[in-house]
Amino acid sequence: MDIATRLAGVVKDCPDFPKKGIIFKDIMPIFQDPDLVKDTCLSLNEKILEIGKPDAIVGIEARGFLIGPIMAQLLKIPFVAIRKKGKLPRECHSVKYEKEYGFDEFDIQTDALAQGSKVVIVDDLLATGGTLEAAKKLCDKCEANVMSHCVMFELEFLGGRARLADTPVITLVKY
Amino acid sequence: MINLKDYIKDVPDYPKKGILFRDISPLLGDGKALKYVVQKLAEKAKDADIIVGPDARGFLFGTPVAVELEKPFIMVRKPGKLPGELVSFKYDLEYGSNELQIQKGVIKPGQKIVIVDDLLATGGTTRAIVDLIENQGAEVIKVLFLIELEDLKGREKYHNINTESLIKY
Numbered sequence: 001m002d003i004a005t006r007l008a009g010v011v012k013d014c015p016d017f018p019k020k021g022i023i024f025k026d027i028m029p030i031f032q033d034p035d036l037v038k039d040t041c042l043s044l045n046e047k048i049l050e051i052g053k054p055d056a057i058v059g060i061e062a063r064g065f066l067i068g069p070i071m072a073q074l075l076k077i078p079f080v081a082i083r084k085k086g087k088l089p090r091e092c093h094s095v096k097y098e099k100e101y102g103f104d105e106f107d108i109q110t111d112a113l114a115q116g117s118k119v120v121i122v123d124d125l126l127a128t129g130g131t132l133e134a135a136k137k138l139c140d141k142c143e144a145n146v147m148s149h150c151v152m153f154e155l156e157f158l159g160g161r162a163r164l165a166d167t168p169v170i171t172l173v174k175y
Numbered sequence: 176m177i178n179l180k181d182y183i184k185d186v187p188d189y190p191k192k193g194i195l196f197r198d199i200s201p202l203l204g205d206g207k208a209l210k211y212v213v214q215k216l217a218e219k220a221k222d223a224d225i226i227v228g229p230d231a232r233g234f235l236f237g238t239p240v241a242v243e244l245e246k247p248f249i250m251v252r253k254p255g256k257l258p259g260e261l262v263s264f265k266y267d268l269e270y271g272s273n274e275l276q277i278q279k280g281v282i283k284p285g286q287k288i289v290i291v292d293d294l295l296a297t298g299g300t301t302r303a304i305v306d307l308i309e310n311q312g313a314e315v316i317k318v319l320f321l322i323e324l325e326d327l328k329g330r331e332k333y334h335n336i337n338t339e340s341l342i343k344y
Contacts, residue, residue: 024258032247062231066238078204089186089196109200147331
């Protein structure tokens with residue numbers, strides 16, 4: 001069975017969560033199967049390497065933290081965290097953004113990424129694209145080059161990819 | 176031999192005056208150090224049926240350890256993040272207070288659980304996770320941390336369940 005079928009098979013639809021009208025994709029069951037987690041990370045990395053080897057994986061809090069460090073370890077490169085405002089110590093770049101449901105603000109440490117470094121941004125899912133767009137803006141502030149956005153799932157019907165303009169988007173399952 | 180403290184940056188007066196924050200970013204940014212940590216934690220967690228880790232820094236270490244051991248990873252999260260039927264517990268932090276939740280039925284009675292988190296401070300977070308797990312009829316056989324702030328005596332908060340940490344301050 002291919003990775004997309006395996007992933008789609010375990011994800012649970014939760015209607016009206018976190019609020020009415022939204023069908024939440026519950027990805028937690030994926031992490032109950034360690035082979036599936038590993039194979040997912042390997043598949044994503046394979047697609048990343050088709051574009052080129054990055055210098056770092058940038059993972060978005062919190063669900064990007066579930067796969068980002070594993071992917072970074074497998075590629076033998078650093079993992080850098082993008083966190084909600086106020087969670088990272090020392091000097092940070094910040095960006096405000098609109099999510100699928102609500103507004104938020106993200107930080108990255110100013111010394112996290114070297115100028116000119118090539119990075120891949122990792123999160124669990126692409127919905128409206130607001131989160132990934134904000135993450136790219138933070139990487140831009142660090143003067144790093146975003147090679148691609150990398151997610152397990154894409155909700156195509158929300159048109160998020162258009163918001164991400166020229167940056168390639170790697171995804172395993174499309175809805 | 177890796178000296179893990181070399182990969183932790185001390186940040187005084189963060190998030191507020193009087194608190195010395197241990198920044199793990201340099202460790203996450205170093206492949207050898209992170210691999211060493213994951214392997215050491217995995218060795219100590221090998222008797223677990225399930226690895227449990229809290230939102231968000233617990234995810235950083237919990238999932239790699241679970242994959243290394245080929246065991247399931249179950250998340251404990253802040254309110255509003257997990258769908259479905261949930262069990263909740265409110266607790267005090269080193270700075271503030273919070274509530275944690277777990278999905279009902281993902282942990283089965285009698286299962287052996289190892290909790291993995293980045294740092295043990297006052298033990299409030301761990302106490303909440305232990306409670307959520309014991310509420311499901313499962314047993315916490317060990318609690319593992321990258322960092323332990325020994326002076327805060329966090330272990331006492333969750334009735335001294337077998338605890339190990341890789342870095343002690």
